[in-house]
Amino acid sequence: MLELCDISKRYGDTQALHPTSLVFPCERTKALLGTSGCGKSTLLRLIAGLIQPDSGSIRLNGEPLTKKNIQSIRQRMGYVIQEGGLFPHLSLRANITLMARHLGWPTTKIDQRVAVLGKLTRLDLHFLERFPWQVSGGQRQRAALMRALFLDPVILLLDEPLGALDPIIRAELQAELCEIFSTLRKTVVLVTHDLGEAAFLADEIALLDAGRIVQQGKLEELVEFPATPFVTRFINSQRHPFERGLRKCEG
Amino acid sequence: MRGIGLIAALLLIASTVVAAPLRVGSKDFTESVILGEIVSGLARHQGYPVIHKKELGGSMIWLALLSGEIDIYPEYTGTLQREIFAGKTLPDDNAIRQELRLHGVMMTRPLGFNNSYAIAVRPDIDAHLALTRISDLQRHPALRFGFSNAFMDRADGWPSLRQRYQLPQKKVRGMEHVLTYQALQQGNIDVIDAYTTDPHIAMYHLRILEDDRKHFPRYDGVLLYRQSLIEQAPMLVEALSQLEGRIDDQHMLALNQQVEIEGYSETDVAARFLAETLGIKTNTQTTLSLAARVWQTTLEHLFLVITSLSAAIIVAVPLGIIAAKRPWAGHFIVGVAEVVQTIPGLAFLVLLSVIFAPLNLPTIGAWPMITALFFYCLLPIIRNTLAGLNSVADNLRESAEVLGLPPLVRLRLIELPLASPLILAGIKTTAVINVGYAALGGLIGAGGYGQPIMTGLRLNSSALMLEGAIPAALMALAVKGLFAWLERRLVPRGLRGV
Numbered sequence A: 001m002l003e004l005c006d007i008s009k010r011y012g013d014t015q016a017l018h019p020t021s022l023v024f025p026c027e028r029t030k031a032l033l034g035t036s037g038c039g040k041s042t043l044l045r046l047i048a049g050l051i052q053p054d055s056g057s058i059r060l061n062g063e064p065l066t067k068k069n070i071q072s073i074r075q076r077m078g079y080v081i082q083e084g085g086l087f088p089h090l091s092l093r094a095n096i097t098l099m100a101r102h103l104g105w106p107t108t109k110i111d112q113r114v115a116v117l118g119k120l121t122r123l124d125l126h127f128l129e130r131f132p133w134q135v136s137g138g139q140r141q142r143a144a145l146m147r148a149l150f151l152d153p154v155i156l157l158l159d160e161p162l163g164a165l166d167p168i169i170r171a172e173l174q175a176e177l178c179e180i181f182s183t184l185r186k187t188v189v190l191v192t193h194d195l196g197e198a199a200f201l202a203d204e205i206a207l208l209d210a211g212r213i214v215q216q217g218k219l220e221e222l223v224e225f226p227a228t229p230f231v232t233r234f235i236n237s238q239r240h241p242f243e244r245g246l247r248k249c250e251g
Numbered sequence B: 001m002r003g004i005g006l007i008a009a010l011l012l013i014a015s016t017v018v019a020a021p022l023r024v025g026s027k028d029f030t031e032s033v034i035l036g037e038i039v040s041g042l043a044r045h046q047g048y049p050v051i052h053k054k055e056l057g058g059s060m061i062w063l064a065l066l067s068g069e070i071d072i073y074p075e076y077t078g079t080l081q082r083e084i085f086a087g088k089t090l091p092d093d094n095a096i097r098q099e100l101r102l103h104g105v106m107m108t109r110p111l112g113f114n115n116s117y118a119i120a121v122r123p124d125i126d127a128h129l130a131l132t133r134i135s136d137l138q139r140h141p142a143l144r145f146g147f148s149n150a151f152m153d154r155a156d157g158w159p160s161l162r163q164r165y166q167l168p169q170k171k172v173r174g175m176e177h178v179l180t181y182q183a184l185q186q187g188n189i190d191v192i193d194a195y196t197t198d199p200h201i202a203m204y205h206l207r208i209l210e211d212d213r214k215h216f217p218r219y220d221g222v223l224l225y226r227q228s229l230i231e232q233a234p235m236l237v238e239a240l241s242q243l244e245g246r247i248d249d250q251h252m253l254a255l256n257q258q259v260e261i262e263g264y265s266e267t268d269v270a271a272r273f274l275a276e277t278l279g280i281k282t283n284t285q286t287t288l289s290l291a292a293r294v295w296q297t298t299l300e301h302l303f304l305v306i307t308s309l310s311a312a313i314i315v316a317v318p319l320g321i322i323a324a325k326r327p328w329a330g331h332f333i334v335g336v337a338e339v340v341q342t343i344p345g346l347a348f349l350v351l352l353s354v355i356f357a358p359l360n361l362p363t364i365g366a367w368p369m370i371t372a373l374f375f376y377c378l379l380p381i382i383r384n385t386l387a388g389l390n391s392v393a394d395n396l397r398e399s400a401e402v403l404g405l406p407p408l409v410r411l412r413l414i415e416l417p418l419a420s421p422l423i424l425a426g427i428k429t430t431a432v433i434n435v436g437y438a439a440l441g442g443l444i445g446a447g448g449y450g451q452p453i454m455t456g457l458r459l460n461s462s463a464l465m466l467e468g469a470i471p472a473a474l475m476a477l478a479v480k481g482l483f484a485w486l487e488r489r490l491v492p493r494g495l496r497g498v
Helices: A040-047 A070-074 A092-102 A107-121 A125-129 A137-149 A167-184 A195-201 A219-224 A229-250 B002-017 B030-045 B058-066 B077-084 B093-102 B123-129 B134-139 B149-153 B158-165 B177-185 B199-203 B234-243 B249-260 B266-278 B290-325 B327-342 B345-359 B366-390 B394-403 B407-444 B450-459 B462-490
Strands: A002-011 A014-024 A029-033 A055-060 A077-080 A155-159 A187-192 A204-209 A212-217 B022-027 B050-056 B072-076 B105-107 B117-121 B145-148 B172-175 B191-195 B207-209 B221-226
Touching: A002 A040, A014 A040, A014 A055, A014 A212, A029 A040, A029 A195, A040 A155, A040 A187, A070 A077, A070 B394, A077 A137, A077 B394, A092 A107, A092 A125, A092 A137, A092 B407, A107 A125, A107 A137, A107 A167, A125 A137, A137 A155, A137 A167, A167 A195, A187 A195, A195 A219, A195 A229, A204 A219, A204 A229, A212 A219, A212 A229, A219 A229, B022 B030, B022 B058, B030 B050, B030 B072, B030 B221, B030 B234, B030 B249, B030 B266, B030 B450, B050 B058, B050 B407, B050 B450, B058 B072, B058 B221, B058 B345, B072 B077, B077 B093, B093 B105, B117 B123, B134 B158, B134 B207, B145 B149, B145 B177, B149 B172, B172 B177, B177 B191, B177 B450, B199 B249, B221 B234, B249 B266, B290 B327, B290 B366, B290 B407, B290 B450, B290 B462, B327 B366, B345 B366, B345 B407, B366 B407, B394 B407, B407 B450, B407 B462, B450 B462
Parallel strands: A029 A187, A029 A204, A077 A155, A155 A187, B022 B050, B022 B072, B145 B172, B145 B191
Antiparallel strands: A002 A014, A002 A055, A204 A212, B072 B221, B105 B221, B117 B191, B117 B207
């Protein structure tokens, strides 16, 4: 279980995140949803320890994150950054196994893990010898996911993992991710601006606006009992383009 | 262990049996080099091994004698009075001798010639204006002066000459001495400084103006040597007396003419002098072939370039890393390196010799040159390392961080490989520039391609200048090729296709 207790973050004059408390229950997927600049990425970066909160604390299974233990806690976190963040000078295999090799895993154990994860993410193992720029965007994301899952982390952090993909690949990968999440049963934090993606992949949604959590709950709850007019506006903005287009065709 | 002891013992014995060679110095003009060769020939005749460090820059040679990097060199009494001991009043040779002794330096009696500064005028100007004395120049403020750089700066040169004679001329240029004759020939300048033993005066029919206000002192040629030479090479010190009073003005002029006009080497001219004047047969070493000379200078040049560049890489890459990680330190590091970069080459060498001399570090030869090159190499490598590390995309840096890799491992496995194309490009540029800069080594006897360029400049010989310049250009190209190959080997394969 991941607990955020009254954490806040300010960049200069901008309050990127007002004091926020949030709980990510075990083996559940929670989406942090919102427009760009709403504070969802700041929240994720705070969890990953890439930036330090101005106030408040973060606890993973009861253990508070500090500068001292961040290195070891990160080994229990898998992180897929926007556009994958694969290292261009390393092959996919070298990217995926980097941390395990650093920790001195035996080769056979590494190979076994590669095989298991390759199957899970449906990445053909013969792609592994290629460099990131030699494979498609979808394959890059599969490899990034393999890298994040390699040490079998307790928590998985995903920052717009499908943001850079074209719609068809994106839909395919969404389905696969959904399957992977239910297979692995990990605590997942998913940052996205896409309502459909959040609703499809997550058990619960936390909608953010201007550095605050506006509402938490399942999609139905957000639709039927919006906490503020913003919630309705946000939902409608993502629902309307498709429906408007449909109506125009019918009309 | 016994083997090491044996080697040490052998080295000890060898060092006592094989005497350290005598080091003769000479300044960067023909007369000084000829005198240096004469002293070298004499010393060899006495059975001493000799190294002649030729063409050392004017102010550095005195420091080199003081610090013991050379044992003996030819000097002029006027230079000692007006330049080296400029602040002191030394009316005669005895006063000079006493002052020198305070520095542990001995002086021979005058060799016989007085190579004074003189002011020379183009023959057609002379015919037109009928000039005979320096004070006549006062009446012709439009005349254009072209003086050697040394003369422009020296205490006994242009500044005091202008004051003494109240000269009104505004068009005064400083240039390389040999070029003043060309400029005079082409009519670009009208008046130059010359040396009275300079064979070009007769060759170009220049009119020497009388020093009617006695501005220039006597510049009697003498030899300065370290006191320690009396014990180190007693026979040579004794033999030096044979040279005293043996070379008069005409004789020196003739020797200079043989080199500068007739094209003999200083070694040959010195050998002939020793044979004819002192009856000393020296076995003139056969001069090296062109290929052998180029090979020799190439090795020396490579030594300068490789040593300085390697040291700079070892220091500058870590400095660049520190600069990237700690911006405040980065400002300081880059700032200092930038200041160093702005110091002109020759000024830097002089500065180094001033710093090195009291520390008992070499002020001439390869090491001060390597030190200067090392400092020149720092900035571009630091800058490119910094730029390379800063160019690593934030999302990659963060990916490495969130994986849980410790900072040093991230640097080694991720950031440095990603920065390597820029770092290597920086080293490549530095190496190519370094090949050119190393030619400055000719100024302080560091060897390399600078040596033939310096000699060529002194003798106005294009062939000699090209002997240094062409291989230097080829080496620069070769270095570029080498780094192109290294880039293919060292830049990670994954980055080359991007």
